[in-house]
């Protein structure tokens with residue numbers, strides 16, 4: 252990938268720049284908890300975005316997306332926003348840096364990636380993080396890592412229409428090889444958890460259903476959670492986010508919120524608890540409990556939060572039938588992957604069965620990615 256990016260960069264711009272990369276992510280547990288002030292448990296993966304970048308001494312940004320074979324130029328003012336969705340991520344990062352007082356000017360860039368798009372592995376966060384990290388480095392801006400993550404998050408909010416939480420950008424920036432991270436999205440405290448589950452493997456099974464309708468449905472989930480939290484807050488002023496609420500408190504407002512908002516909130520309150528249970532279980536190397544919690548998350552995401560789909564439910568059922576320790580839909584939902592914790596000796600039979608059963612039912616094979624937990628944003632030497 253690096254050679255291809257370099258070749259294109261030289262052809263287009265006749266020179267050489269610096270290389271930057273950032274990662275996609277997995278999440279062991281803690282889904283849709285980030286924007287509710289709860290806990291998440293992600294890690295960066297060995298798939299990401301790679302960009303070659305060099306300042307060009309103008310006020311213009313010139314970017315080539317190698318995988319799409321598309322070239323875009325834009326200025327750095329608000330009215331210069333490009334229309335191509337991929338370019339809006341780069342533009343948004345520039346604008347968010349400028350809004351924070353960062354003095355930047357034009358640059359040339361070529362980038363490519365190997366995070367599968369729409370698979371729930373945060374290709375967009377990888378793109379944002381690569382450029383946020385690179386601009387910080389190249390313009391010597393001195394922005395700290397949390398703010399780099401927030402630059403990516405604000406890009407999603409203000410330029411891409413997704414009111415996402417902080418998990419993806421956090422994972423993409425803070426990722427560390429071999430470690431998952433528990434992040435408290437209220438206090439932003441985090442801890443690395445070396446993750447080497449002896450006797451098990453983590454594998455993603457990609458339904459190849461792209462989560463295209465996802466952004467409006469995602470934003471609606473967030474609004475439901477905010478309404479439920481506001482209703483609970485009327486009785487319990489200490490509840491800033493759903494993360495602060497107890498199920499009994501949700502019960503008290505059952506008649507004041509819609510059935511749908513109730514279900515969404517019930518899922519979130521349970522899910523926050525499940526992350527903590529998984530952390531405890533990991534301290535004891537108790538992978539059976541970890542796996543059981545993953546199945547509970549799947550159930551909640553499917554029946555209460557309603558962000559699964561027929562294909563993902565099917566893959567979850569197959570995992571259970573094959574004796575897989577834990578399985579659930581990963582990321583925002585509406586398509587993408589399941590994440591599976593599988594005993595080594597069951598791996599081959601599970602993958603073979605998932606492929607054949609899925610193909611028989613839906614007419615195409617799922618894709619399979621072994622998880623390698625890797626480093627986050629960095630400059631390549």
Ligand code: GLA
Pocket residue numbers: 281282283284285286373415416417418419582583584
């Ligand atoms: C998407 C968002 C994240 C998070 C997950 C669900 O990936 O970008 O902020 O909310 O969905 O956990």
